[in-house]
Every structure is written in C-alpha cells, then in structure tokens.
Amino acid sequence: MLQLSRILSRGVPPRSAQPTQSVSPSLSLRGPAHLPAGSPTVLRLRAGPEASLGLEGRGGGRRKGKQRLEKLGGGRNPGQKGRGEAQDGGEHFLEAATLHPRLARLSWERGSEGGAGRALGRPGETRRGPDLPRCPAEAAACPGGSLGAPGASRWAGEPCALGARGNEAWGALLRLDWRAGLEMHALTGFSLVSLLSFGYLSWDWAKPSLVADGPREDSAEQPSAAPPQPPHIIFILTDDQGYHDVGYHGSDIETPTLDRLAAEGVKLENYYIQPICTPSRSQLLTGRYQIHTGLQHSIIRPRQPNCLPLDQVTLPQKLQEAGYSTHMVGKWHLGFYRKECLPTRRGFDTFLGSLTGNVDYYTYDNCDGPGVCGFDLHEGESVAWGLSGQYSTMLYAQRASHILASHSPQQPLFLYVAFQAVHTPLQSPREYLYRYRTMGNVARRKYAAMVTCMDEAVRNITWALKRYGFYNNSVIIFSSDNGGQTFSGGSNWPLRGRKGTYWEGGVRGLGFIHSPLLKRKRRTSHALVHITDWYPTLVGLAGGTVSAADGLDGYDVWPAISEGRASPRTEILHNIDPLYNHARHGSLEGGFGIWNTAVQAAIRVGEWKLLTGDPGSGDWIPPQTLAAFPDSWWNLERMASVRQAVWLFNISADPYEREDLAGQRPDVVRALLARLADYNRTAIPVRYPAENPRAHPDFNGGAWGPWASDEEEEEEEEESRARSFSRGRRKKKCKICKLRSFFRRLNTRLMSHRI
The missing domain is CATH 3.40.720.10 (Alkaline Phosphatase, subunit A)
Incomplete structure (x- = not known):
C-alpha cells in the first residue's frame, strides 16, 4: 500500500491555507476498502454552507496507471459534491482535502454485494466489526435509522445503520469513529482499494498531527481488537x-x-x-x-x-x-x-x-x-x-x-x-x-x-x-x-x-x-x-x-x-405459605406422614407438578371479549368446591391441568411431598408484621414514604413477638370474623357470576 505521504502528495493545499483555529477533528477516515471487482461504488460528500470540499483521485484499474476518479468541488458554495468511482477492480485512492468547518451530510449512492449490514452507532462512539450485529433486510425494520436503499441519506448528527436490501448490502465495518459536529481543522483523507479476494469495508483513523508531520509507519496495519465490553x-x-x-x-x-x-x-x-x-x-x-x-x-x-x-x-x-x-x-x-x-x-x-x-x-x-x-x-x-x-x-x-x-x-x-x-x-x-x-x-x-x-x-x-x-x-x-x-x-x-x-x-x-x-x-x-x-x-x-x-x-x-x-434447572419451588388459610380437607395423614397437605404449597420437579392446601380459584376463564357470558357456558369451565387438598399433573403432557393424576400415581405424590419437606427445613420464619399507624401519609406531608427509625423498628419487632406469644397462649373465638369471612366469599361468588 502506498505511504500516506504519497497518497496525500497531490491536491493538498498549502499549510497557510488551512485554518489556524484549533478545533477537534470530527470525521477522520483512512484505510483500505476492499470491494469485489466490477461492483461500482460511489461515495458522495455533500458540503453544507461555508464548507470547502476538495476531492482528488488517482489510481489504476486492471491496467496500471489508468485514471478512474474524477475531481469535483473545491469551492465554498453549498451543495458542491466530490465524487469518485471505482469500476474495474484493482487499487483506487480517493483523497478528500480541507473538509471544514462543518460536513452537513454523508450520502451513499451504491454499495457492494455480499457484505453484511452494520450499524454506525451514535456520535462519539467507536465500533469494531465483530461487535456489530446484522441489520434487518428491510430498512424500514430498523427504527434506529438506516441508510437503507441506495441513494438514501442521513444527517451527520443522526445515528444510522448501513442496511441491506435484496442482493445489495454494505460491507462489514471494522472501525468507525463518528463524532458530533463534524468540525475539522486539517486535511482528512481516506482511501478506497478494491481487491478481488475481499468483500468488506475497513475504515481507520488519521490524526491531523500525523497528516501534517509525515507518514505513519503502521498505516497499513489493522487496529487490534478491543476486549469485549460487558453488555x-x-x-x-x-x-x-x-x-x-x-x-x-x-x-x-x-x-x-x-x-x-x-x-x-x-x-x-x-x-x-x-x-x-x-x-x-x-x-x-x-x-x-x-x-x-x-x-x-x-x-x-x-x-x-x-x-x-x-x-x-x-x-x-x-x-x-x-x-x-x-x-x-x-x-x-x-x-x-x-x-x-x-x-x-x-x-x-x-x-x-x-x-x-x-x-x-x-x-x-x-x-x-x-x-x-x-x-x-x-x-x-x-x-x-x-x-x-x-x-x-x-x-x-x-x-x-x-x-x-x-x-x-x-x-x-x-x-x-x-x-x-x-x-x-x-x-x-x-x-x-x-x-x-x-x-x-x-x-x-x-x-x-x-x-x-x-x-x-x-x-x-x-x-x-x-x-x-x-x-x-x-x-x-x-x-x-x-x-x-x-x-x-x-x-x-x-x-x-x-x-x-x-x-x-x-x-x-x-x-x-x-x-x-x-x-x-x-x-x-x-x-x-x-x-x-x-x-x-x-x-x-x-x-x-x-x-x-x-x-x-x-x-x-x-x-x-x-x-x-x-x-440446568430441573425443579421449581413455587412457594410454601404456612400463613395462608389451611385447607379443610388437608392433613398430615393425607400427606403420608411426610407433609401436612392443609398447607398451601406448590412444586414442580421435572414434568410433574404437585399442589397442596388451597391453591386458589381453579377456573378456566376464556377471554372476556363479550359484555356478559351466559351462565350455562361460564359454569362449564368452573370448578365446584372439591373435597381434596392434593393435586398432581404432568405439565409437559397436560399444560392446562385438566387431568389430576394424584390418585393414579401415589409414588410421585410421595416423592414430591418429600421434596417439599426438604425445602421447608431451609425456610426462614415468615415476616408479615402488623400495620403501623405512623405510616399514614398525613404524617409525611401527604405522600407515602419512609416513616420508621432504627429505634422504632426495634420496638415494632418486640411488639410483634409479644403479639405472636399472646396468640400462641390463648385463642379467642371471633364471631364477627366468621361473618366477615362469609360475606367475603359470598361477594366473590356474586362477582364471578357477574363477570
């Protein structure tokens, strides 16, 4: 590959013509671009107001020294274009000079075949080829923005993706630094090289100081891969x-x-x-x-x-x-x-x-x-x-x-x-x-x-x-x-x-x-x-x-x-809740002396699922698209009150839980009850304290928020333990509690029929 000094030896304005104001470079592109022979590639740079754009190309096709690139632009009028075409394969170099002070838009006219779509990323970001995903085949499916079909364009400040449509795709992007503002103060150069054995696009960097001072010894080397970043x-x-x-x-x-x-x-x-x-x-x-x-x-x-x-x-x-x-x-x-x-x-x-x-x-x-x-x-x-x-x-x-x-x-x-x-x-x-x-x-x-x-x-x-x-x-x-x-x-x-x-x-x-x-x-x-x-x-x-x-x-x-x-997972403990209402028909004897089946619990081991106690309403409820359902149809899928506290299902074969196998497979029931007992031995006490009136939003300016200090928490824990001890010593009958429970169940049944 030609040295950078030779590449930039022509078409470079005198140093005095370059701006003296020190601003950070915005778009710096250099490196080989390998394209299949016979696939025309056009890169168009459109300059905005008060921008100067100069492009000069030289190189050869299959015959050495054959001129294939045009020189366009170079003034300060908005909309001037620089254009270069590589048509015959071989090596081609495209030089861009004095791109300043603001590059308004970058537009791709046509791409090479066989590449993979790659994302440019956001301003100020560097991306490497292996880290870049494929873009959807349809540009419209890329909500983040896509250059999409040939001729499409994106403003410089927008994120975009080199998309792919049909048989045309943009080459794999090995490295690109896309900076917001696109301010430049020195010559920016890049090269296009077409080789028969490659089909990807590689962009690298040329710092302004390196361009001004002389050639880089490692200009032909590709950047080393960065360590993978956590996602x-x-x-x-x-x-x-x-x-x-x-x-x-x-x-x-x-x-x-x-x-x-x-x-x-x-x-x-x-x-x-x-x-x-x-x-x-x-x-x-x-x-x-x-x-x-x-x-x-x-x-x-x-x-x-x-x-x-x-x-x-x-x-x-x-x-x-x-x-x-x-x-x-x-x-x-x-x-x-x-x-x-x-x-x-x-x-x-x-x-x-x-x-x-x-x-x-x-x-x-x-x-x-x-x-x-x-x-x-x-x-x-x-x-x-x-x-x-x-x-x-x-x-x-x-x-x-x-x-x-x-x-x-x-x-x-x-x-x-x-x-x-x-x-x-x-x-x-x-x-x-x-x-x-x-x-x-x-x-x-x-x-x-x-x-x-x-x-x-x-x-x-x-x-x-x-x-x-x-x-x-x-x-x-x-x-x-x-x-x-x-x-x-x-x-x-x-x-x-x-x-x-x-x-x-x-x-x-x-x-x-x-x-x-x-x-x-x-x-x-x-x-x-x-x-x-x-x-x-x-x-x-x-x-x-x-x-x-x-x-x-x-x-x-x-x-x-x-x-x-x-x-790696073969089983799931759905839960063991010792405080939930115990099932009337559950007992330790019903659990083979291994487990009290009155306790609400559920576990899945392999393809088997076991439920004990009261697992909750077991209805199959179709989508409620109608204003009301006929009672006869609704009741077909409702579960009447059953006198049992153990259910067993083969979830792989029966994901809708319609065939209870507890009576047919007592061996599986016994094994899963033993697993529940094993899990229960590792459980810590339930933490479900009584409500504290200090939490009322009126004491916190009308908003919910923290209310307790460390001392108040210790006092609350002592009171909770005292209440637990008191309940353990004496249990009073509560008639009003039974009435509340009755009306709660009645209301639930009425609401179910109504819905």
Whole structure:
C-alpha cells in the first residue's frame, strides 16, 4: 500500500491555507476498502454552507496507471459534491482535502454485494466489526435509522445503520469513529482499494498531527481488537399482564413491538414467575425463593414495617460491583418504611417511580383503605410532585429514553423498567381506547388499550437504544410479574387459574429475550426457566461471579437461552405459605406422614407438578371479549368446591391441568411431598408484621414514604413477638370474623357470576 505521504502528495493545499483555529477533528477516515471487482461504488460528500470540499483521485484499474476518479468541488458554495468511482477492480485512492468547518451530510449512492449490514452507532462512539450485529433486510425494520436503499441519506448528527436490501448490502465495518459536529481543522483523507479476494469495508483513523508531520509507519496495519465490553442489560417488567394478552399468543390485543422483538429473539415458553407482585420482584432482585427471604405470605402492604431483607445483596448491587451504572424506572413494591429500604439504597444509582403496589396513572394517588390516601411518585428519595398529571407508562418510557441519551455507551448499563401497566386502576389515554371501541366488555377494552400503550412504550425504549448506540451490545429481557387478573380484563387462556393462584395461569409467565448477542435467534425455547434465574444469569453476563456461599436458588441459564443447550434447572419451588388459610380437607395423614397437605404449597420437579392446601380459584376463564357470558357456558369451565387438598399433573403432557393424576400415581405424590419437606427445613420464619399507624401519609406531608427509625423498628419487632406469644397462649373465638369471612366469599361468588 502506498505511504500516506504519497497518497496525500497531490491536491493538498498549502499549510497557510488551512485554518489556524484549533478545533477537534470530527470525521477522520483512512484505510483500505476492499470491494469485489466490477461492483461500482460511489461515495458522495455533500458540503453544507461555508464548507470547502476538495476531492482528488488517482489510481489504476486492471491496467496500471489508468485514471478512474474524477475531481469535483473545491469551492465554498453549498451543495458542491466530490465524487469518485471505482469500476474495474484493482487499487483506487480517493483523497478528500480541507473538509471544514462543518460536513452537513454523508450520502451513499451504491454499495457492494455480499457484505453484511452494520450499524454506525451514535456520535462519539467507536465500533469494531465483530461487535456489530446484522441489520434487518428491510430498512424500514430498523427504527434506529438506516441508510437503507441506495441513494438514501442521513444527517451527520443522526445515528444510522448501513442496511441491506435484496442482493445489495454494505460491507462489514471494522472501525468507525463518528463524532458530533463534524468540525475539522486539517486535511482528512481516506482511501478506497478494491481487491478481488475481499468483500468488506475497513475504515481507520488519521490524526491531523500525523497528516501534517509525515507518514505513519503502521498505516497499513489493522487496529487490534478491543476486549469485549460487558453488555447493556435492559429488563422490562410488566404488571398483571396475562399469558394470553400478547399478540404472538393469539390475543385480540395489538402488541406489534413485543411480537417483533420476540420473533427476532428467543421466546421463553417454559418460563415461571410468582402469582403476585412482591414475591416476583423480590426473587428477581435476590435470586432466592420466598422461603429464604421471609416473604412467603402475600405482598408488602404500604403501612407494614417490612421490606426486602437488608442483608440480601441485590442484583443491581452485584452489577455495580462489576462496573455497571444502574437505573430503575417504575414500580418498586418491595417496602419503604425505612430509608435503607429505598431503591437508591438497594443498588440503583437513580430511581423514578412509585413505592407502593398500585397508584392512579395520572394523579399518582394510592389509597390503602378508606381515608388512608397519599401521593406516590418519587424521584430518588424525594417526592416528585411536579411530575403529576403525566400518564405513568409514557412518563416511565420518557425517563428511560432520557437515561439512555445522557449515558455513555462505553460504560455498561443496567436499566430496570418496571411498568405499572397493566395493573388496576384501568386507565388509558383516549386515543388507545378508540382502537378497541368495538370490544363489548368494558374492562377488557380498557385493559387492551393499556397493553397497546405499554407496547408502544417498549418500542420507544428500543428505538432509543438504537439511536444512542446501545443496541448492538445490549440484552433486552421482557417478563410479566404474575398471571393476569381475570376480574380486571386480563386473560390467561387456555391456562387454568388467574393472578394469586398457583395454577399455571397464575405462575406461567410471558417472557422473551431479544439481543444481537444471542447465538441462536428466532426460535422458541422450552428450557425450564424461573424468575430467580435472572440474578446469576445477568451477573454472569456482566463478568461477575456468584458462588455457593451466596445461597442463590437461581441458575445461569444463558447457555440454554442463547445456544439452545439443556437448562440446568430441573425443579421449581413455587412457594410454601404456612400463613395462608389451611385447607379443610388437608392433613398430615393425607400427606403420608411426610407433609401436612392443609398447607398451601406448590412444586414442580421435572414434568410433574404437585399442589397442596388451597391453591386458589381453579377456573378456566376464556377471554372476556363479550359484555356478559351466559351462565350455562361460564359454569362449564368452573370448578365446584372439591373435597381434596392434593393435586398432581404432568405439565409437559397436560399444560392446562385438566387431568389430576394424584390418585393414579401415589409414588410421585410421595416423592414430591418429600421434596417439599426438604425445602421447608431451609425456610426462614415468615415476616408479615402488623400495620403501623405512623405510616399514614398525613404524617409525611401527604405522600407515602419512609416513616420508621432504627429505634422504632426495634420496638415494632418486640411488639410483634409479644403479639405472636399472646396468640400462641390463648385463642379467642371471633364471631364477627366468621361473618366477615362469609360475606367475603359470598361477594366473590356474586362477582364471578357477574363477570
């Protein structure tokens, strides 16, 4: 290859003609470009106002010395062009001189065949060939921007991708530094070389000082590969989204973004979560079952002095140790009675969202009983009064995009987006409701509008990942937190049960991974995965380590997801809740003396699933698209009260749990009861304290927030132990409690028939 001094010996203006103002170079391109013979390549540089552009080419085709490049431009008029064509193969050099002060636009006219689409990335970013993903075949499918078909162009400040259409594709980009502003003060040069045996495009750097002082000895060498950077991790969690409520599961709800991301990634069709909010979130952030965090029972109420155990090392804390910047947007619901419980004290650098379980989507008010209402939108550790009035789904997507815009892609990022959608109250912007105006069931109509709005929020976040240069090295994980609430428009059809139950409709989750880093994409995985597995999996991706001393219940499932290997997980403990109402017909004798079957518990081992106690409502509820269902049809799929406390299903053969095999396979029942007993021996006591009146928002300026100090916590624990001891010594009969229980069950039956 010719020396840089020879390449630039012609067409270079005198040093005095170059600007003397010292500004940072913006676009510096140099290096060989290898193109197949006979494939014309045209590079056009369009200069903006007050720009000077000079191009001079020399070189040869197959015959040495044959002139093939034209010289155009060189003035200061807007729109002047420099153009060079390489048509016959061989070596060609294209020189660009005095590109200053601002290059307005870069436009590709035609590409070479056989290359792979590559992303340019964001301003100020360097990318290397092996790290760059393929761009979709259709340019329109690249929301981050694409040069697309020949003749298309992008303004300099925009991120873009060298796309591919049909038989034309742009060459593989080995290295490119694309800087905002495109300010230059010295000669910028690049070369085009066409060789018969190569089909890729390689761009390198020439610093202004090197161009001015003389040739570089290593100008012909390719840059060494940079060490792999840990991937950016984006975890998107939705609230109460049913198994049936996504387009690729045959839903009547429009979710084009989720459908596309799942189709291009890996769908998780054997993925399990917990039946309610707090347990799923606690297991995600700790990698431990509920029995190992003391959160076996119910959720954390706003007035309870309870939160995620402070001795647990959370997922964001572990990622911070690996050098990650960590951010959370959305619903926390893991306790806040002390400041040490807040997200910013549990591993997140920033936080915007709600601390309680459900708030108004516009006003962010939350009521935990009559007259116990408060504002719940926080930024960091302060109340975000000024953000009230914005629809939460859109607000959270905007904040996620802002985080991406202000963060450097060179530092690994963990972004946890926990949407409030589609939890009650059922509220949606009017424009989304209009799409479902023909849907007869009002609750389903509002619910569908909320799902579609959330889908568009995910699209905006994905677009921001591409726009700001994160996408090529990112892992996007989508998950629901529990089954859909059928009373509020959700659907888990054809699975059995709903939110709050341990039937498949309550614990089978929506989930997929979308990432350019996946080795096997566009497929469906049936590997067994649980929400606790994300902790070790993401720590492993980040370059961190976990050991047996961490006491995790999760497994690293990345090889199973990315490469299609067998899952290391063979069983899941769904839960053991000793405080839940004991089943009337359960007993220790019914559990072969191994396990008290009156206790609510659920476990899956291999293809077998065992439930004991009261697993919750076991109805099969079809999608509620009609305003009302005929009672006769509804009752066909309803479970009458049964006198049993043990169920056994072969989930692989019977995923809808319609054939109970407990009576036919007592050997399997006995083995799974023994596993429950083994797990129970490792459980810690349930932490479910009584509500504290000090938590009332009126004592905190009208907003929900921390209220307890260390001394108050110790006093509360002593009182709780005293109450437990008192209950153990004497148990009073409570007639009013029985009446309340009766009317609660009656109301539930009436509501079921009404829906």
